[in-house]
Amino acid sequence: MNKPLRRIAIFCGLLILALLIRDNWLQYVKADSLRTDTKNRRVLIARYSTPRGDIVVDGEPITGSKKTPSKSLNDFAYKRTYKDGAMWSPVTGYASQAFGATQLESIEDGILTGDDDRLFFRNTLDMLTGKEKQGGNVVTTLNGAAQKAAYDGLKKIGGKGAAVALDPETGAILALASYPSYDPSTFAGNSLSTDSKAWTKLLKKNNPSDPMLNRALRETYPPGSTFKVVTAAAALENGLYTSADQATDSPVPYTLPDTRQPLKNEGSIACKNVSMREALRVSCNSVFGKIGADLGKDKMLEEAKKFGFNAQQFVPVRSNASNFPEKMDRPQTALSSIGQFETAATPLQMAMVASAVANNGTLMKPYMVDKLQAPSLDVISQTKPEELSRPLSEKNAQILQSMMETVVQSGTGKNAQISGATVGGKTGTAQHGVNNSEKPYAWFISYAKLSDGSSPVAVAVVVEDEHANRDDISGGGLAAPIAKNVMEAVIKNKK
Amino acid sequence: MSSSTNATTHHTSTIGSIGTPSRRNTELALLVFAVAIPVFAYANVGLAIDNKVPAGLLSYGVGLGLLAGIGHLVVRKFAPYADPLLLPLATLLNGLGLVAIWRLDQSKLLQSIDVAGDKASKQLIYTAMGIALFVAVLVFLKDHRVLQRYTYISMAGALVLLLLPLVPGLGADVFGAKIWIQIGSFTIQPGEFAKIVLAIFFAGYLMVKRDALALASRRFMGLYLPRGRDLGPILVVWGISILILVFETDLGTSLLFFGMFVIMLYVATERTSWIVFGLLMSAVGAVGVASFEPHIQTRVQAWLNPLGEYKASQAGVKDGIVHSEQAMQALWAFGSGGTLGTGWGQGHSELIRFAANSDFILATFGEELGLAGIMAILLIYGLIVERGVRTALAARDPFGKLLAIGLSGAFALQVFVVAGGVMGLIPLTGMTMPFLAYGGSSVIANWALIGILIRISDTARRPAPSPAPNPDAEMTQVVRP
Numbered sequence: 001m002n003k004p005l006r007r008i009a010i011f012c013g014l015l016i017l018a019l020l021i022r023d024n025w026l027q028y029v030k031a032d033s034l035r036t037d038t039k040n041r042r043v044l045i046a047r048y049s050t051p052r053g054d055i056v057v058d059g060e061p062i063t064g065s066k067k068t069p070s071k072s073l074n075d076f077a078y079k080r081t082y083k084d085g086a087m088w089s090p091v092t093g094y095a096s097q098a099f100g101a102t103q104l105e106s107i108e109d110g111i112l113t114g115d116d117d118r119l120f121f122r123n124t125l126d127m128l129t130g131k132e133k134q135g136g137n138v139v140t141t142l143n144g145a146a147q148k149a150a151y152d153g154l155k156k157i158g159g160k161g162a163a164v165a166l167d168p169e170t171g172a173i174l175a176l177a178s179y180p181s182y183d184p185s186t187f188a189g190n191s192l193s194t195d196s197k198a199w200t201k202l203l204k205k206n207n208p209s210d211p212m213l214n215r216a217l218r219e220t221y222p223p224g225s226t227f228k229v230v231t232a233a234a235a236l237e238n239g240l241y242t243s244a245d246q247a248t249d250s251p252v253p254y255t256l257p258d259t260r261q262p263l264k265n266e267g268s269i270a271c272k273n274v275s276m277r278e279a280l281r282v283s284c285n286s287v288f289g290k291i292g293a294d295l296g297k298d299k300m301l302e303e304a305k306k307f308g309f310n311a312q313q314f315v316p317v318r319s320n321a322s323n324f325p326e327k328m329d330r331p332q333t334a335l336s337s338i339g340q341f342e343t344a345a346t347p348l349q350m351a352m353v354a355s356a357v358a359n360n361g362t363l364m365k366p367y368m369v370d371k372l373q374a375p376s377l378d379v380i381s382q383t384k385p386e387e388l389s390r391p392l393s394e395k396n397a398q399i400l401q402s403m404m405e406t407v408v409q410s411g412t413g414k415n416a417q418i419s420g421a422t423v424g425g426k427t428g429t430a431q432h433g434v435n436n437s438e439k440p441y442a443w444f445i446s447y448a449k450l451s452d453g454s455s456p457v458a459v460a461v462v463v464e465d466e467h468a469n470r471d472d473i474s475g476g477g478l479a480a481p482i483a484k485n486v487m488e489a490v491i492k493n494k495k
Numbered sequence: 496m497s498s499s500t501n502a503t504t505h506h507t508s509t510i511g512s513i514g515t516p517s518r519r520n521t522e523l524a525l526l527v528f529a530v531a532i533p534v535f536a537y538a539n540v541g542l543a544i545d546n547k548v549p550a551g552l553l554s555y556g557v558g559l560g561l562l563a564g565i566g567h568l569v570v571r572k573f574a575p576y577a578d579p580l581l582l583p584l585a586t587l588l589n590g591l592g593l594v595a596i597w598r599l600d601q602s603k604l605l606q607s608i609d610v611a612g613d614k615a616s617k618q619l620i621y622t623a624m625g626i627a628l629f630v631a632v633l634v635f636l637k638d639h640r641v642l643q644r645y646t647y648i649s650m651a652g653a654l655v656l657l658l659l660p661l662v663p664g665l666g667a668d669v670f671g672a673k674i675w676i677q678i679g680s681f682t683i684q685p686g687e688f689a690k691i692v693l694a695i696f697f698a699g700y701l702m703v704k705r706d707a708l709a710l711a712s713r714r715f716m717g718l719y720l721p722r723g724r725d726l727g728p729i730l731v732v733w734g735i736s737i738l739i740l741v742f743e744t745d746l747g748t749s750l751l752f753f754g755m756f757v758i759m760l761y762v763a764t765e766r767t768s769w770i771v772f773g774l775l776m777s778a779v780g781a782v783g784v785a786s787f788e789p790h791i792q793t794r795v796q797a798w799l800n801p802l803g804e805y806k807a808s809q810a811g812v813k814d815g816i817v818h819s820e821q822a823m824q825a826l827w828a829f830g831s832g833g834t835l836g837t838g839w840g841q842g843h844s845e846l847i848r849f850a851a852n853s854d855f856i857l858a859t860f861g862e863e864l865g866l867a868g869i870m871a872i873l874l875i876y877g878l879i880v881e882r883g884v885r886t887a888l889a890a891r892d893p894f895g896k897l898l899a900i901g902l903s904g905a906f907a908l909q910v911f912v913v914a915g916g917v918m919g920l921i922p923l924t925g926m927t928m929p930f931l932a933y934g935g936s937s938v939i940a941n942w943a944l945i946g947i948l949i950r951i952s953d954t955a956r957r958p959a960p961s962p963a964p965n966p967d968a969e970m971t972q973v974v975r976p
Contacts, residue, residue, distance in 0.1 A: 001762055001765065001896050002888055003765065004765050005900055006888070007761075008884065008900055009888075012877075012904065013877070015910070016876065016880070016911075019911060022915065023918060024870075026830065026861075026918055027832055027834065027869065028833075030830055031830045031834070033830070034827050034830020035831045035833065037830070039827075040827040040831065042827065045843055075843070
């Protein structure tokens with residue numbers, strides 16, 4: 001009987017061996033993916049087990065952490081708090097015990113919780129010395145005054161809208177506002193009676209104005225006439241016209257190519273054979289529609305892509321890709337070139353357009369995290385400004401600048417004038433809806449230049465005012481004052 | 496091998512009086528470790544959770560130490576030549592189990608669903624009852640061969656135990672498996688006891704029938720095919736295990752029961768053909784039942800695709816929430832533990848909810864002690880099995896051999912089925928980790944199992960009495976100058 005006994009012994013050994021192998025697979029090979037699985041509640045427990053690090057603006061935290069009352073079943077120790085939550089939520093996103101985290105709160109979760117590998121050495125030291133684990137800080141590039149100007153301006157009008165301000169020379173985001181907004185403090189916990197209710201109220205299906213949408217990064221609007229800046233850039237870059245004051249060979253009325261449909265101008269402005277400067281000043285559809293059609297789809301698309309169209313931007317929060325249509329016929333190309341048809345842009349995208357012009361043709365990659373700090377305030381990583389592309393030569397950029405400055409000095413953008421600074425801008429009134437039945441969007445993109453030639457800020461503002469009289473809606477009237485306030489805030493801050 | 500079916504025959508082997516040393520002091524030394532380690536672990540949990548040494552440390556340490564001490568003294572008195580490892584290993588596992596159960600008692604989440612709270616003190620009482628049964632086995636069972644007399648009574652007893660949960664009013668359906676009986680406020684899993692009683696029946700039955708089973712067969716394609724009439728008992732056992740599977744929806748017990756039978760049959764007959772038949776029949780049974788039994792199907796699905804099933808149950812698309820949820824929670828617990836674990840008391844295995852301290856207790860070890868801890872625990876189980884098999888090898892009578900291999904084989908199978916289920920190697924079954932898991936039936940029955948193994952090992956290792964003085968020897972004696 002001993003021979004089968006020995007075989008059974010081997011069999012039992014194999015059973016244990018199988019368990020050992022399985023355990024190694026589970027706890028060694030697969031451990032990391034199981035440990036960090038987003039469905040694994042321990043991820044959340046860890047996120048809220050210690051005070052989170054802060055998101056910092058102008059050296060001051062705009063977030064905080066509060067100990068949750070130790071109720072019997074709550075396994076989360078700390079809750080997120082926000083200062084001026086509604087104003088900053090497009091920047092911070094939210095970190096909620098019940099509903100997870102988004103945007104910066106989610107992207108930089110490792111630093112904020114202190115779990116990031118780059119903090120490993122420090123955490124090990126803390127563990128040995130018995131100190132509680134601490135989270136690091138995320139220092140943003142934002143400018144508090146500019147953000148406040150943007151948010152307050154949008155709030156005053158009361159419609160939906162967004163504003164983005166960039167530093168043209170670095171690409172640093174100075175303001176990122178969206179209205180209507182939400183205060184992430186209201187659902188940072190996991191109480192069914194308060195947090196869940198607040199959350200439910202904010203959902204789009206219960207709240208048609210969709211306050212949780214980050215309009216500055218995630219909503220694309222038809223850019224309307226502001227897109228004419230891109231079209232003008234394409235004309236200069238491709239040598240269609242070599243100066244701002246050269247007469248364009250453009251008839252009025254201009255009939256869309258291959259059709260009998262005339263492309264109308266707003267009101268009774270003079271657009272026949274005017275220069276590009278004049279066409280931009282009064283916003284002639286006929287001139288820029290013809291330029292787009294003359295250049296053709298490919299050249300327009302190429303220039304639009306250089307400005308950042310048709311690609312998502314990561315700042316590091318993802319922005320939606322703006323759209324310049326890739327498939328279209330000639331009349332559609334003409335329409336697209338004045339920011340209609342399927343052309344759609346995020347406010348960030350249009351701010352990038354203005355910033356590239358202001359920065360003498362070089363488009364910097366937009367970013368909003370300046371540096372990541374360890375709990376000790378040591379810098380873990382510092383963002384270096386990066387060039388994204390060169391949509392314009394320096395000479396052409398200066399031509400375009402003088403055109404945009406004319407718009408503000410004596411054109412549709414007068415509302416954006418700032419004493420002591422040179423402002424260049426472009427208004428836009430974008431029609432949308434079936435047969436343009438809905439109220440148009442008011443756009444304004446601009447930049448400011450100081451006497452020393454530096455250009456500290458470029459802004460894009462879009463406003464959708466449901467309450468305004470249709471004829472009153474114009475980029476110059478609604479959006480330009482907000483842009484002006486934002487630029488002034490940045491300039492004042494700089495002095 | 497001594498070949499005697501006569502219980503009254505005494506040691507007929509030729510082993511001399513210089514037998515194996517008794518090793519009782521080794522056992523005592525190991526027991527000190529087996530008690531000290533859980534006591535340290537207990538202090539560790541208290542420090543991690545409350546930042547202070549738990550108040551019950553002394554009473555707990557004394558309690559465990561006392562039980563181990565009683566066990567040791569009884570072994571020293573009644574089974575002096577027993578294997579020295581079995582008692583310390585079982586004590587260590589039992590002690591670690593108590594610590595883990597106490598640790599889960601601290602979870603407010605588990606308290607709120609009435610799974611934890613005072614379970615560690617109850618488990619300590621069950622442990623005391625287990626040790627009491629262990630002592631009773633050693634005191635009253637002077638020779639394991641006595642059990643042969645109860646072969647057919649055992650069969651009847653095992654059948655009653657196995658079928659008890661099906662009696663209306665007595666059986667309790669807990670989360671889909673009908674393996675409990677409820678008497679007043681007590682719930683008992685008769686399957687745990689049936690395991691031992693069945694091993695006694697199989698050992699007694701196979702010892703008598705093994706020649707017939709082994710020799711009367713026809714050779715066909717290299718295999719010895721059993722005769723039709725010899726297939727009878729294996730078919731009956733197969734049938735009963737299928738019945739358990741179908742009516743009690745208890746995959747674990749059914750597998751354990753059938754596996755144990757095949758192992759013992761193989762050892763008794765030394766015929767590989769029985770294994771082939773065993774595997775074939777269990778495969779046929781399992782596939783057959785799984786094709787129409789929804790409870791088993793749920794578990795198989797939860798095993799094949801735990802995350803998918805978890806998400807589906809979360810989204811409310813499918814029911815069967817319980818199993819996939821637990822399976823996935825257990826996998827996360829293991830993954831979060833990683834190589835070294837989070838440390839006692841610092842994991843979140845309470846997320847497994849209702850079976851966290853019973854069927855799924857291994858996940859708590861996995862999370863808090865990590866890969867290192869689980870490997871140690873699996874090796875301890877492996878050692879117990881190894882000592883059991885060694886006892887079977889050393890036993891001098893076929894009944895003892897069969898009984899020892901049956902019990903240790905069943906023990907190994909149970910560890911494999913439970914640990915494999917919790918770790919997602921095989922579908923989940925509703926069984927408990929011997930000694931670690933919370934539950935009276937399991938602890939008590941497994942202490943009895945260790946008691947029987949110790950009794951057999953004592954008989955096996957006991958030196959044969961010195962041969963009677965041989966008058967002839969005197970004549971050849973060398974006279975020293």
